Amino acid sequence: MTVWDELVGQDQQLAPLRNAVADPVAMTHAWLLTGPPGSGRSNAGRAFAAALQCAEGGCGECRECATALSGTHADVTLVRTEKVTISIQEVRELISAAQSAPSQGRWRVFVVEDADRMTERTANVLLKSIEEPPARTVWVLCAPSPQDVPVTIRSRCRAIALRTPEVEAVAALLVERDGIAPELAYQSAAAAQSHIGRARRLARDPEARARRDQVLALATEIRGVGDAVLAAEDLVRVADEDAKAATEERDAEEKAQLLETLGAETGGRLAPALRAQVRQLEEDQKRRATRAKRDVLDRAITDLMSLYRDVAVIQTGASVPLVNASHDGHIRDLAGRTALADTMRCLDALGTARERLAGNVAPLLALEAMALELRPQTGAGRSR
Ligand SMILES: [Zn+2]
Numbered sequence: 286m287t288v289w290d291e292l293v294g295q296d297q298q299l300a301p302l303r304n305a306v307a308d309p310v311a312m313t314h315a316w317l318l319t320g321p322p323g324s325g326r327s328n329a330g331r332a333f334a335a336a337l338q339c340a341e342g343g344c345g346e347c348r349e350c351a352t353a354l355s356g357t358h359a360d361v362t363l364v365r366t367e368k369v370t371i372s373i374q375e376v377r378e379l380i381s382a383a384q385s386a387p388s389q390g391r392w393r394v395f396v397v398e399d400a401d402r403m404t405e406r407t408a409n410v411l412l413k414s415i416e417e418p419p420a421r422t423v424w425v426l427c428a429p430s431p432q433d434v435p436v437t438i439r440s441r442c443r444a445i446a447l448r449t450p451e452v453e454a455v456a457a458l459l460v461e462r463d464g465i466a467p468e469l470a471y472q473s474a475a476a477a478q479s480h481i482g483r484a485r486r487l488a489r490d491p492e493a494r495a496r497r498d499q500v501l502a503l504a505t506e507i508r509g510v511g512d513a514v515l516a517a518e519d520l521v522r523v524a525d526e527d528a529k530a531a532t533e534e535r536d537a538e539e540k541a542q543l544l545e546t547l548g549a550e551t552g553g554r555l556a557p558a559l560r561a562q563v564r565q566l567e568e569d570q571k572r573r574a575t576r577a578k579r580d581v582l583d584r585a586i587t588d589l590m591s592l593y594r595d596v597a598v599i600q601t602g603a604s605v606p607l608v609n610a611s612h613d614g615h616i617r618d619l620a621g622r623t624a625l626a627d628t629m630r631c632l633d634a635l636g637t638a639r640e641r642l643a644g645n646v647a648p649l650l651a652l653e654a655m656a657l658e659l660r661p662q663t664g665a666g667r668s669r
Contacts, residue, residue: 403435544563582648595616
């Protein structure tokens with residue numbers, strides 16, 4: 286299995302990257318990888334980094350490949366931010382690191398996974414290094430769309446536009462690579478809307494499937510004001526737990542590592558100057574937890590949108606496959622007892638909730654308002 290195999294259904298899109306690995310003439314110092322969520326833009330960035338370090342051009346087996354993919358390769362820097370923006374200070378540090386020659390690999394590669402999270406000012410600092418790149422340095426910027434990065438940067442990068450792979454291609458990967466049963470693989474790929482990581486998690490983790498089912502059930506369970514308020518509380522609580530589970534282990538590891546670097550024994554007393562560093566780390570971790578929680582909530586809302594989209598498919602008689610085929614019964618039931626206008630209103634409410642969350646409205650407030658809109662507005666059960 287090579288480093289490229291995970292990126293299913295985009296051979297054509299990835300060809301320029303693969304050519305650049307094989308042929309120095311096709312190489313360039315700055316790349317911009319764009320594509321919708323789930324198109325694998327950061328995975329593609331990492332695969333490219335690995336392929337550039339690997340003697341075999343990305344065999345997927347050797348030490349270079351493994352360390353480049355996980356971000357521990359000495360000459361590969363993966364830049365991921367948990368904050369709303371990448372700070373100018375962080376970019377300055379990257380640029381100064383970019384000045385030194387690769388320590389062991391053939392290239393020094395910087396993969397900026399959220400290049401869209403840079404302010405214009407920060408981007409301008411980066412621009413200098415992209416315009417006059419030190420020899421052997423490669424910048425790989427990832428963003429949802431080219432418009433998400435300043436035009437000055439965009440115009441100096443070679444653009445690669447990735448797309449969302451077909452559900453069938455993602456399902457086939459789950460079957461081949463993870464040994465998932467074909468039916469479950471298809472269901473998971475469809476439910477994840479072709480997001481490979483999410484599809485794999487759904488396919489392998491029954492709890493993740495159960496949580497998703499719980500979220501979808503809200504569409505039919507919310508009847509009155511009381512249900513709506515409880516549902517919003519539930520969603521926020523589940524998001525808290527999910528985010529906690531995802532970050533807790535990493536937090537503890539990071540802290541232990543920092544203390545070790547600082548030469549402090551665990552449980553011992555720290556000099557004031559060192560304490561500040563620990564506090565800084567703790568603040569970063571808190572921000573990361575907040576973002577993780579928002580991401581979980583955003584996914585829950587996206588899942589609900591996929592359900593209402595399915596309801597609309599039935600109501601309009603469109604002949605496209607359902608995202609949530611395993612919930613066929615509920616979807617048809619809901620489609621039968623509501624009108625298309627209701628479905629559209631619910632989709633609007635979900636979209637508004639996403640915007641509010643992104644705009645830093647308190648999650649519980651945003652979700653309560655959303656849940657209230659999801660109540661049936663016609664027929665029985667309007668008030669209770
Ligand atoms: Zn390799």
